[in-house]
Amino acid sequence: MPLGPSELILRSDQSIYHLALHPGDLADTVFLVGDPARVPLVSRHFDTVELTKTNREFVTHTGTLTGKRISVLSTGMGAGNIDIALNEIDALFNIDFETREIQKELRSIRLIRLGTSGGIQRDLPLDSIVRTDWAIGFDGLLNFYDQSAAARTNMISSTSVINAFNAHVEQAKWMPECYAFAGDSGLMKQYDDPDIASGITTTQPGFYAPQQRMLRLNPRNPNLMHALETFRFGESQILNMEMETACIYGMAHLLGHQPLSISAILANRITGAFSKNPEQTINRLIETALSKFAT
Numbered sequence: 001m002p003l004g005p006s007e008l009i010l011r012s013d014q015s016i017y018h019l020a021l022h023p024g025d026l027a028d029t030v031f032l033v034g035d036p037a038r039v040p041l042v043s044r045h046f047d048t049v050e051l052t053k054t055n056r057e058f059v060t061h062t063g064t065l066t067g068k069r070i071s072v073l074s075t076g077m078g079a080g081n082i083d084i085a086l087n088e089i090d091a092l093f094n095i096d097f098e099t100r101e102i103q104k105e106l107r108s109i110r111l112i113r114l115g116t117s118g119g120i121q122r123d124l125p126l127d128s129i130v131r132t133d134w135a136i137g138f139d140g141l142l143n144f145y146d147q148s149a150a151a152r153t154n155m156i157s158s159t160s161v162i163n164a165f166n167a168h169v170e171q172a173k174w175m176p177e178c179y180a181f182a183g184d185s186g187l188m189k190q191y192d193d194p195d196i197a198s199g200i201t202t203t204q205p206g207f208y209a210p211q212q213r214m215l216r217l218n219p220r221n222p223n224l225m226h227a228l229e230t231f232r233f234g235e236s237q238i239l240n241m242e243m244e245t246a247c248i249y250g251m252a253h254l255l256g257h258q259p260l261s262i263s264a265i266l267a268n269r270i271t272g273a274f275s276k277n278p279e280q281t282i283n284r285l286i287e288t289a290l291s292k293f294a295t
């Protein structure tokens with residue numbers, strides 16, 4: 001059945017509603033960044049740039065690096081933007097915009113987030129780089145999706161992570177139910193590096209109370225950070241918190257894509273310190289990630 005005009009929304013030039021892109025505009029490796037201003041910081045390393053597009057917070061550059069086609073796209077901040085970005089990126093590959101039908105042969109692409117985050121382990125140095133092996137979502141986005149089709153991916157181990165997590169962190173009834181997804185195993189192997197720490201990342205539905213920050217308002221659960229800091233799953237611990245990774249992992253798995261998230265640690269939420277040179281750290285994150293793509 002063709003998708004109706006208010007499900008698959010196309011603009012007058014037949015590009016997709018929010019990203020303003022056409023099928024074919026994205027490479028099958030897309031680096032995802034939160035900040036639109038980070039897009040040119042990534043694409044300045046490309047050998048060629050064939051496409052630049054901006055709509056709202058969604059900025060896209062596509063080109064080549066060492067002969068391989070590559071895209072970088074900004075998602076903006078938070079779960080709501082990831083819902084839009086991931087559904088629309090998938091549509092560009094897996095929906096026929098003319099017939100409005102889902103393609104018979106589905107494509108699976110690589111989605112690699114390059115983000116910033118706050119460390120939640122005292123001994124995790126500022127300006128370090130973290131690979132997310134497991135992401136735990138506090139944002140609730142994935143709870144709106146039917147996850148029965150994801151049983152083939154990693155739901156069994158997701159269940160054991162989330163059971164262990166729920167046993168450790170008391171889930172107040174006003175909080176959305178937490179969920180967990182792993183990074184893609186092939187990409188995790190590719191990004192194995194002694195200079196990249198690896199562990200669990202939590203994705204929060206905001207920057208202030210959801211990350212236990214206080215300006216004029218107090219968080220409702222003052223013990224959350226300590227509970228997260230002390231959680232262990234086998235050898236793994238929660239290293240950092242930010243606002244998109246679990247949504248990207250969850251949506252990518254449900255849609256059959258391959259996700260990975262790598263973050264720069266700009267804040268240490270236990271010591272209260274903040275990076276003295278965030279720009280330099282973000283550039284190092286970008287260069288590290290692109291060098292792994294290029295080889």
Ligand SMILES: O=P(O)(O)O[C@H]1O[C@H](CO)[C@@H](O)[C@H]1O
Pocket residue numbers: 033034035076077078114115116117207242243244
């Ligand atoms: O630097 P980006 O990729 O935006 O990521 C982090 O920074 C933003 C908050 O400052 C949130 O989006 C958070 O996830």
Ligand SMILES: O=c1cc[nH]c(=O)[nH]1
Pocket residue numbers: 116117118119207211241242243266267
């Ligand atoms: O502490 C931080 C730093 C960057 N991004 C976040 O979401 N939290």
